[in-house]
Amino acid sequence: MAIIETRNLTYIYPFTEKPAFESVNLSIGRGEFVLLTGPSGCGKTTLCRCLNGLIPHFYGGKLEGEIIVAGLKPSEHPIYKMAQHVGMVFQNPENQLFALTVEKDVAFGLENLGLPRDEIRRRVNWALKVTGIYDLKDKAPFELSGGQQQRVAIASVLAMQPEIIVLDEPTSFLDPLSAKNILETVHQLSRDLKITVILIEHRLDLAARYANRVIVMKDGHIVLDDEPRRAFLDEKIRLIGIGIPKVVKLYFLLREDSVDIGGVPLSPEEASKLIEGVLISDRG
Amino acid sequence: MGQNGAGKTTLVKHFNGLLKPTKGRVLIDGIDTRNVSVATLSRKVGFVFQNPDHQLFSETVEDEIFFALKNFGFDERVISERVDWALNLLDLTQYRKTSPFMLSGGERKRVALASVLAWDPKILILDEPTIGQDNYQKERLRQFIIQMNQQGKTVIIVTHDIEFVVECEPRVVLMANGKIIADGEAKKILTDPELINRSSLVLPEITQVFLRLNDFGFPSNVINIYEAKRLILERLSGGVSK
Numbered sequence: 001m002a003i004i005e006t007r008n009l010t011y012i013y014p015f016t017e018k019p020a021f022e023s024v025n026l027s028i029g030r031g032e033f034v035l036l037t038g039p040s041g042c043g044k045t046t047l048c049r050c051l052n053g054l055i056p057h058f059y060g061g062k063l064e065g066e067i068i069v070a071g072l073k074p075s076e077h078p079i080y081k082m083a084q085h086v087g088m089v090f091q092n093p094e095n096q097l098f099a100l101t102v103e104k105d106v107a108f109g110l111e112n113l114g115l116p117r118d119e120i121r122r123r124v125n126w127a128l129k130v131t132g133i134y135d136l137k138d139k140a141p142f143e144l145s146g147g148q149q150q151r152v153a154i155a156s157v158l159a160m161q162p163e164i165i166v167l168d169e170p171t172s173f174l175d176p177l178s179a180k181n182i183l184e185t186v187h188q189l190s191r192d193l194k195i196t197v198i199l200i201e202h203r204l205d206l207a208a209r210y211a212n213r214v215i216v217m218k219d220g221h222i223v224l225d226d227e228p229r230r231a232f233l234d235e236k237i238r239l240i241g242i243g244i245p246k247v248v249k250l251y252f253l254l255r256e257d258s259v260d261i262g263g264v265p266l267s268p269e270e271a272s273k274l275i276e277g278v279l280i281s282d283r284g
Numbered sequence: 285m286g287q288n289g290a291g292k293t294t295l296v297k298h299f300n301g302l303l304k305p306t307k308g309r310v311l312i313d314g315i316d317t318r319n320v321s322v323a324t325l326s327r328k329v330g331f332v333f334q335n336p337d338h339q340l341f342s343e344t345v346e347d348e349i350f351f352a353l354k355n356f357g358f359d360e361r362v363i364s365e366r367v368d369w370a371l372n373l374l375d376l377t378q379y380r381k382t383s384p385f386m387l388s389g390g391e392r393k394r395v396a397l398a399s400v401l402a403w404d405p406k407i408l409i410l411d412e413p414t415i416g417q418d419n420y421q422k423e424r425l426r427q428f429i430i431q432m433n434q435q436g437k438t439v440i441i442v443t444h445d446i447e448f449v450v451e452c453e454p455r456v457v458l459m460a461n462g463k464i465i466a467d468g469e470a471k472k473i474l475t476d477p478e479l480i481n482r483s484s485l486v487l488p489e490i491t492q493v494f495l496r497l498n499d500f501g502f503p504s505n506v507i508n509i510y511e512a513k514r515l516i517l518e519r520l521s522g523g524v525s526k
Contacts, residue, residue, distance in 0.1 A: 013386075038418070039418040039420060040388050040389075040390030040391055040416060040417065040418050040421065041387075041388045041390070041391055045388065045389075091389045092335065092337065092389065094335070094337075144289075145289045145293070146288070146335070146412075147288030147289070147444075148288055169389070169415070172412075172416060173288070173334070173412065173444075174288060174444065175287045175288050175483075175484040175485060176444055176446055176485045177287070177484040177485060178287070178288060179444070179486075180486055202417065202419065202422075203445070203447070241418070241419050241420040241423075242418075242419055243418070243419030245489060246450075246488070246509055247489050247493060249509055250490065250493070250509055250512055250513065253509065253510070253513045254513060254517075257513070257517055259516070259517065259520060268489050268492030268496065269492075269496070271489075271493045272493045272496035272497050275493065275516060276496075276497060276500075278520070279497075279500055279516075279519060279520070282519075282520050
């Protein structure tokens with residue numbers, strides 16, 4: 001059964017006329033790892049704001065059509081209720097950090113759920129460790145670098161152990177190694193705990209290998225929704241100008257010269273194996 | 285480039301005098317930054333912050349670009365030309381009368397860029413310019429940076445976007461724990477697994493592919509995708525058996 005379902009969902013921000021997105025029909029199953037991408041301003045962040053009820057509760061505006069998230073209609077439940085099902089990591093970590101220490105920030109959501117003290121401590125420590133910021137727990141979030149703040153934001157969402165995690169460019173301020181570690185952690189959690197992940201990302205080189213589905217939006221519409229390898233083969237993705245991973249580009253460059261490496265690689269590991277295969281068979 | 289908290293942003297904040305050195309000195313065009321105000325330095329050194337929300341404050345995108353130009357005392361005609369030029373350059377003309385706070389993260393980042401580029405500083409510091417930018421905008425940014433550089437401007441980019449760096453092939457300075465640990469051309473620095481690891485980066489995708497194909501006798505310092513294609517095609521046309 002789908003954990004997120006929309007039918008003809010359309011949204012117009014207050015004081016504007018043009019819909020931010022229009023007639024979106026989407027069905028996402030439990031445990032899926034969805035990569036949501038598209039040119040800036042295409043409506044992807046706006047769409048995700050509907051999942052935990054920030055739209056319409058916080059942003060106002062006009063929401064039409066139907067949306068059901070974890071069995072609930074977000075417009076009929078307060079944001080704090082929806083937040084127990086949908087964890088959201090914002091693009092700008094400063095917009096969600098406010099406590100005086102990192103530890104308190106990560107604990108805040110759990111305290112609000114009224115969990116027992118031991119359980120809070122256990123989950124906070126776990127979240128701080130998997131995001132690699134345990135040593136920063138007594139620091140003020142505002143003293144931290146952008147990348148460290150981003151990890152605090154991710155930790156506070158992971159600690160809530162929601163069924164759905166929405167990450168809006170969660171690695172934009174992170175150094176590449178931390179970005180890789182965070183995405184691997186999220187991927188593993190998604191697999192082990194059957195958490196549904198919606199990852200908004202422009203840098204497909206980082207994210208493509210983890211996703212089992214790529215959704216591309218443009219001008220407020222979903223224009224492509226497919227398994228990553230097939231999505232990258234689709235001409236639309238190049239026409240829209242989505243930045244495909246370098247290894248996928250290499251696949252196309254070689255194909256232009258009639259060298260078929262036998263499949264679309266999603267990671268350097270896959271690419272080198274495919275190229276190795278071609279080189280060996282060429283040697284005969 | 286370098287890991288989170290390595291000191292990159294702190295270092296570049298010395299270049300327009302926002303921070304003054306505790307020890308040692310910073311010379312910009314021969315001027316000691318301790319002897320002049322940020323206002324004086326900023327005419328020469330344009331700084332675009334990592335987070336656009338730290339620098340945007342005007343009611344409209346147009347006003348945001350107008351502000352610095354007015355403060356530097358450009359005359360009306362020049363200001364209006366520069367505003368139009370910057371809006372067009374960053375693909376923002378349609379948002380001229382829009383509040384920056386109504387725009388997406390990527391668009392706000394471009395407004396911040398436009399407002400600095402408008403006064404044409406000799407030195408340009410861009411802290412994470414590719415954040416939130418889609419592929420099309422990134423490609424425009426890259427072409428623009430290369431063009432600025434060819435016009436003799438100094439461009440300093442702080443970034444984690446290794447694939448973007450690969451496409452620009454600049455001089456790369458790596459930092460870790462407040463120190464510079466390497467300084468050289470992109471092809472040399474970005475393909476050194478030990479340096480990359482120490483600075484919490486990840487090898488470029490193409491480099492990773494070629495390091496894994498080491499047994500086939502490929503070079504281990506490939507970063508460019510066209511070079512990668514050429515090397516593979518050469519091998520396939522019988523280079524090995526000959």
